[in-house]
Amino acid sequence: xxxxxxxxxxxxxxxxxxxxVVVTIWMGFRSARTSKTASDFFVAGRSVSVGxxxxxxxxxxxxxxxxxGIAGMVMSSGYDALWYPVCYACGYLxxxxxxxxxxxxxxxxxxxxxxxxxFDSPAFRKIAVCFVLFIGFFYTMPQMKGAGTTLxxxxxxxxxxxxxxLVGAVITLNVALGGMKGITLVQxxxxxxxxxxxxxxxxxLMAVYGHYGKxxxxxxxxxxxxxxxxxxxxxxxxxxxxxxxxxLPEKAPxxxxxxxxxxxxTTKAAKAAKLSAxxxxxxxxxxxxxxxxxxxxxxxxxxxxxxxxxxxxDGVAAKRTTMWVMILIGIFYVFPPVFGVMGRNLFPELYNGxxxxxxxxxxxxxPRLLNENYAPIGSILSGITCAGAFAAFMSTFSGLLVxxxxxxxxxxxxxxxxxxxxxxxxxxxxxxxxxxxxxVAMLLGSQVEALEINFMVGxxxxxxxxxxxxxxxxxxxxxxxxxxxxxxxxxxxxLSAVFAISLSSFSTLAATPGKTGDMFAMFKPLNDFWPHYxxxxxxxxxxxxxxxxxxxxxxIIVSKLTSKDVPSDIRMKMLVLHAPEKLGLKQEYIQxxxxxxx
Amino acid sequence: xxxxxxxxxxxxxxxxxxxxLMRKQLKLSIACALSFFIVLLGLPLANYFWPDLLAMxxxxxxxxxxxxxxxxxxAVWCIAFYFIKRSIxxxxxxxxxxQSDHTPKP
Numbered sequence: 235x236x237x238x239x240x241x242x243x244x245x246x247x248x249x250x251x252x253x254x255v256v257v258t259i260w261m262g263f264r265s266a267r268t269s270k271t272a273s274d275f276f277v278a279g280r281s282v283s284v285g286x287x288x289x290x291x292x293x294x295x296x297x298x299x300x301x302x303g304i305a306g307m308v309m310s311s312g313y314d315a316l317w318y319p320v321c322y323a324c325g326y327l328x329x330x331x332x333x334x335x336x337x338x339x340x341x342x343x344x345x346x347x348x349x350x351x352x353f354d355s356p357a358f359r360k361i362a363v364c365f366v367l368f369i370g371f372f373y374t375m376p377q378m379k380g381a382g383t384t385l386x387x388x389x390x391x392x393x394x395x396x397x398x399x400l401v402g403a404v405i406t407l408n409v410a411l412g413g414m415k416g417i418t419l420v421q422x423x424x425x426x427x428x429x430x431x432x433x434x435x436x437x438x439l440m441a442v443y444g445h446y447g448k449x450x451x452x453x454x455x456x457x458x459x460x461x462x463x464x465x466x467x468x469x470x471x472x473x474x475x476x477x478x479x480x481x482l483p484e485k486a487p488x489x490x491x492x493x494x495x496x497x498x499x500t501t502k503a504a505k506a507a508k509l510s511a512x513x514x515x516x517x518x519x520x521x522x523x524x525x526x527x528x529x530x531x532x533x534x535x536x537x538x539x540x541x542x543x544x545x546x547x548d549g550v551a552a553k554r555t556t557m558w559v560m561i562l563i564g565i566f567y568v569f570p571p572v573f574g575v576m577g578r579n580l581f582p583e584l585y586n587g588x589x590x591x592x593x594x595x596x597x598x599x600x601p602r603l604l605n606e607n608y609a610p611i612g613s614i615l616s617g618i619t620c621a622g623a624f625a626a627f628m629s630t631f632s633g634l635l636v637x638x639x640x641x642x643x644x645x646x647x648x649x650x651x652x653x654x655x656x657x658x659x660x661x662x663x664x665x666x667x668x669x670x671x672x673x674v675a676m677l678l679g680s681q682v683e684a685l686e687i688n689f690m691v692g693x694x695x696x697x698x699x700x701x702x703x704x705x706x707x708x709x710x711x712x713x714x715x716x717x718x719x720x721x722x723x724x725x726x727x728x729l730s731a732v733f734a735i736s737l738s739s740f741s742t743l744a745a746t747p748g749k750t751g752d753m754f755a756m757f758k759p760l761n762d763f764w765p766h767y768x769x770x771x772x773x774x775x776x777x778x779x780x781x782x783x784x785x786x787x788x789x790i791i792v793s794k795l796t797s798k799d800v801p802s803d804i805r806m807k808m809l810v811l812h813a814p815e816k817l818g819l820k821q822e823y824i825q826x827x828x829x830x831x832x
Numbered sequence: 833x834x835x836x837x838x839x840x841x842x843x844x845x846x847x848x849x850x851x852x853l854m855r856k857q858l859k860l861s862i863a864c865a866l867s868f869f870i871v872l873l874g875l876p877l878a879n880y881f882w883p884d885l886l887a888m889x890x891x892x893x894x895x896x897x898x899x900x901x902x903x904x905x906x907a908v909w910c911i912a913f914y915f916i917k918r919s920i921x922x923x924x925x926x927x928x929x930x931q932s933d934h935t936p937k938p
Binding site for chain 1: 845847849850853854857858861864865868872873876877879880883886887889890891892893894896897900901902904905906908909911912913915916919920923924926927930
C-alpha cells in the first residue's frame with residue numbers, strides 16, 4: 235500500500251469493516267463443517283426455527299439498496315423515493331396473502347421445482363430457471379455497486395472496480411465453501427448487525443443535529459398553504475433556525491420539489507420533454523403506480539426470498555415467519571430515509587459527486603460529521619455504518635449466489651445435463667458454478683457505477699414482477715392455467731421487461747462521461763429520442779404497469795386456447811396447494827404420482 | 833389423519849370441497865388485499881388531488897411524508913396479523929370439519 239493511501243484511511247472505519255468481513259467468513263466456514271449433505275446445502279435441512287428464519291429472511295432481504303440506496307435516493311430525489319422502502323415492506327404482505335401458504339404446502343425446493351410439479355413439465359423447468367439467473371444478475375449489480383462505493387469510501391483512491399472485485403471474490407469463496415446452512419446463521423446475525431448499524435448512528439445524529447421532523451421542517455419552510463391557512467411558516471422558520479443547514483449546491487433539487495410528491499424522480503422524463511409542472515403530473519402519477527406495482531409484485535417473485543419459505547417446518551410456521559419478517563424489515567425501513575433527509579441538510583456536497591462518490595454513500599459518510607465536535611465518535615459511528623453496509627451487500631450477494639448456483643447445480647446440472655449424477659458430483663458442481671456465477675456478477679457490477687443502487691434494485695423487482703409473480707399467482711389460484719399459457723405469459727412479460735429496462739439503463743450509461751459512456755455509445759441516439767416521447771421513457775424505466783398485465787393476459791388467452799392441456803390431476807394438485815397440511819394430502823399425492831407416473 | 837375410511841375419501845376429493853376451500857381462502861386474501869390497496873393506491877391519488885392538505889405539517893413532517901415514511905408500516909402489520917390469525921383459524925376449521933365428517937357415526 236502506498237503511504238499516502240494508508241494515511242487517509244480512517245483506522246476506526248477500517249477496523250469495524252474488517253471485523254464484519256472476518257466474522258462473516260469465519261461463521262461461513264464454521265457452519266460449513268456442520269452442513270454435510272446436499273439437501274443441507276439447498277434448503278438448510280428444512281428445520282430452521284421461526285425466529286432464526288425470520289431474521290435470516292430479513293437479513294437477506296435488506297440489501298445494499300435498503301441500507302445505502304434508500305438513503306441516497308431520498309437525498310437525491312426526496313419524497314418519491316419513500317415508495318421504495320414502503321413497497322419493499324408491503325410486498326411481503328402481498329406474498330403472504332396470495333402465495334406463501336400454497337407454495338409452502340406444495341413443497342418443492344425452488345420455483346423451477348414448483349413450475350415442473352404444477353404442470354408436470356420438465357421443459358417448463360428450463361424456462362423457469364432462466365429467470366432465476368436474470369433476476370439474480372440484475373439484483374447482484376446494485377449489491378456490487380454498494381461494495382464498490384463502500385470500499386472506495388474506506389480506501390480513498392481505490393478504484394471502484396477494485397472494490398467490486400475484492401468483495402465479490404470474498405463472498406464467492408465463502409458461498410462455494412459454506413452453502414446455505416452457513417448462510418442461514420450468517421444472515422440472521424447480519425440482520426441484527428444491520429439494524430444496529432442503521433439505528434444507533436441515527437439516534438446519535440438526531441440527538442446532536444435535531445430530530446427527523448425538525449430536519450424535514452428545515453426543508454421548504456416556505457411551503458405555501460393557500461387552502462389551509464395554518465400559521466405554518468412561522469413555525470417552520472423557527473425550526474429552520476434550530477437546524478443548521480449547509481447551502482444547497484446548484485445540482486440539488488429545490489426544497490419544494492424535493493419535499494412534495496411527484497418530484498425529481500418521477501418527473502425526470504417529463505422534465506426532459508420540457509413539459510410544465512401541471513402537464514408533468516399525470517406522468518408522475520403513472521410512474522408512481524408502475525413503481526408500486528413493480529415493487530409489491532416483485533417481492534413475491536424474488537427467487538432468493540421464496541426459497542426460504544421452504545426452510546420452515548410447516549405452513550403455520552411459514553406464516554408466522556412472514557409476520558415477523560414484516561415487523562423486522564418495517565422497523566428497519568423507518569431509518570434509512572432519515573439519513574437522506576439529514577444528508578440533504580448537513581452534507582449537500584454529495585449532490586455534486588457522481589458514481590460511487592455520489593449520494594449513495596451518505597449513510598457511510600454522514601456520521602463522520604460528528605468528528606467536528608465529538609471526535610472520534612464520528613469515525614466510530616461511520617465505522618459502524620460501513621460494517622452495516624458490508625453486512626448488507628455481503629448477505630444479499632451470498633443469498634443470490636446460493637439461489638443462482640442452486641438453480642444451476644440442482645436444476646440445470648442435476649436435472650437436465652446429468653440426471654444420474656451422484657450427490658458428490660452435484661456438490662462439486664455447486665462449487666464450480668458458484669465461482670463462475672460470482673465472476674460474471676463481478677464483471678457486470680463493475681459496469682454500473684453511474685446508476686443509483688436503489689433504482690437498479692427496483693428494476694430487478696420489475697423483472698420479477700413481470701415473470702415469476704404472474705406464474706406463481708396464476709398457478710396457485712387458477713386451475714385452468716396450462717403449461718403453454720404460463721410459459722408464454724412468463725416469457726413475454728419477463729423478457730419484455732428485461733428489454734425495456736435494459737434500453738433505459740443503457741441509454742443512461744451512454745450519457746455518462748468516460749469509458750462506460752464509450753462502451754454504450756451505440757445507445758446514445760436514444761437520449762435524443764426520449765425527450766420527444768416521455769411516456770415511452772417512463773414505460774421503459776418502470777415497465778411493471780404494462781408488463782404484469784401483459785403476462786397475466788397472455789396466460790389467460792393462451793391457456794384458453796390450449797385448454798385440453800390442463801394436467802389431468804389438476805384437482806389433486808389444487809387440493810395439495812390449498813388444503814391444510816394436517817389432512818396429509820401431500821403424501822397421498824406423492825404416492826399417486828409415483829404409482830401413475832412410472 | 834391416520835385413519836380414513838375409503839368410502840369417505842371422495843368427500844375431500846370432491847369438486848365442492850376444493851371449491852369451498854379455495855373460495856374461503858381467496859375471500860380472506862382479497863379482503864385483506866383490498867384494505868391494503870386502498871391505502872397503497874389511494875395515497876398517490878390523494879397526493880394528486882389534495883396536495884395542499886397532504887402538505888400540512890405534522891411534527892415537522894408533511895402529512896404525506898409522515899404517512900408514507902412512518903405510518904404505513906404499522907398499518908401493514910395490522911393487516912398481516914389479522915390475516916394470519918384468520919387463515920390459521922380457517923385451516924383448523926377445515927380440518928375439524930373434514931375430521932368430524934369422517935368419524936363413523938355410532
